[in-house]
Amino acid sequence: MPVTPAAYGKPLGEAYYAIPYKDELSQSFHAEAELVNKFADRANGQNPPYQGSFIKGNRTKHEYEDVMGHANWRNQTVALLQEHQVFSTVKEVLLLNILQFPR
Numbered sequence: 001m002p003v004t005p006a007a008y009g010k011p012l013g014e015a016y017y018a019i020p021y022k023d024e025l026s027q028s029f030h031a032e033a034e035l036v037n038k039f040a041d042r043a044n045g046q047n048p049p050y051q052g053s054f055i056k057g058n059r060t061k062h063e064y065e066d067v068m069g070h071a072n073w074r075n076q077t078v079a080l081l082q083e084h085q086v087f088s089t090v091k092e093v094l095l096l097n098i099l100q101f102p103r
Helices: 026-043 061-071 073-100
Strands: none
């Protein structure tokens, strides 16, 4: 660290002051990050069992399958949308190429 000419001949402690580090926001930051993650899961329709973690409780197998079945409709909608917009066009182009240029 360069020292100004006015500091020559004096102890370095007078020319430099260590700034204390205060970590006051890390606890609230982690709590807010978890909250944002939970909001994102809720907005995407994801529940903990669908993400692979089983939550213990008084559920029968039928109730568990019912919860899992209701969590799947958003993903099915996205898959159908991608199939309609992307993959059906790719399939059609491939089919036309195969029919147009047979071996």
